[in-house]
Amino acid sequence: MKALVVFAHPVPESFGAAVRDTVVAALREKGHDVRLVDLYAIGFNPVMSADERRHHFERGVNELPVADQIEHIKWCEMLVFVYPTWWYGLPAILKGWLDRVWVAHVAFILPEAEGENIRPNMQHIRHIVAVTTCGANWWLTKWVGEPGRRTLLRGIRTLCHPLCRTSYMAHYKMDSSTPESRAKYLAKVRARIGRL
Structure with missing residues (x-):
């Protein structure tokens, strides 16, 4: 399967980089x-940019600023996001990647008549995986509503194959993690990714 791994962490020596490598x-x-x-x-x-937004729905023109990234999402059959959860959501750079790359006529088809909804256009993507770290614990993350998880595994998924499968792995309480808890998480990630 063609797997695109999208990594969003600014620190090259971070635990996030270890997760990416795993x-x-x-x-x-x-x-x-x-x-x-x-x-x-x-x-x-x-x-x-303002100009990019002005042409956001203009077929072909909207692809030009991010053509290299659009080529990646057209190529893949599996999307794997590796990122830290900040303020219960996606890092700004990852949210911006979604905003700029998942454009009309590529990721979705615009409605043609009043009352219609957008239609998915990424049916070649059959699996979405989110691998993250969260500073908060499990119950607080759930209580807030996991906006990052919902964006990727519900929002993006609606544009993919109707039978697209999703997987989510999180290391909670990252701010008080230990070498043992991090090693256990990496082993879990390796095992679950190995079963995809």
């Missing part, structure tokens, strides 16, 4: 064709 290694060990997009490393600009 994910990539586990995918490759299972024979998946892997592409890695490290949003900070490539200097991805998450800010949509």
Whole structure:
């Protein structure tokens, strides 16, 4: 399967980087064709310009500013997001990647008549995986509503194959984690990714 790993952490020596490396290694060990997009490393600009927004629904023109990233999402069959959960949601750079890359006529088809809804256009994507760390504990994260998880596993999923499967892995209480808890999480990630 063609797997696109989208990584969003600014610190190269972070635990997030260890999670990314574990994910990539586990995918490759299972024979998946892997592409890695490290949003900070490539200097991805998450800010949509006024001109970009003006042309957001204009077929072809809306693709030009992020053509390289659009090529990645058209290529993949599996999307794996590796990121830290900040303020219960996605890092700004990852949210900006979604805003700028998942454009009309690529990710979805615009309504043609009043009362219609957008239609999905990413049916080649059959699996979405979110791998994250959360400073808060499980129950507080649930109580807040997990906006990051919902954006990826519900919002993005609606644009994918009707039978698209989702997986979610989180290391809770990251702010008070230990070497043992982090090692246990990496082992869990490796095992679950290996079963995809």
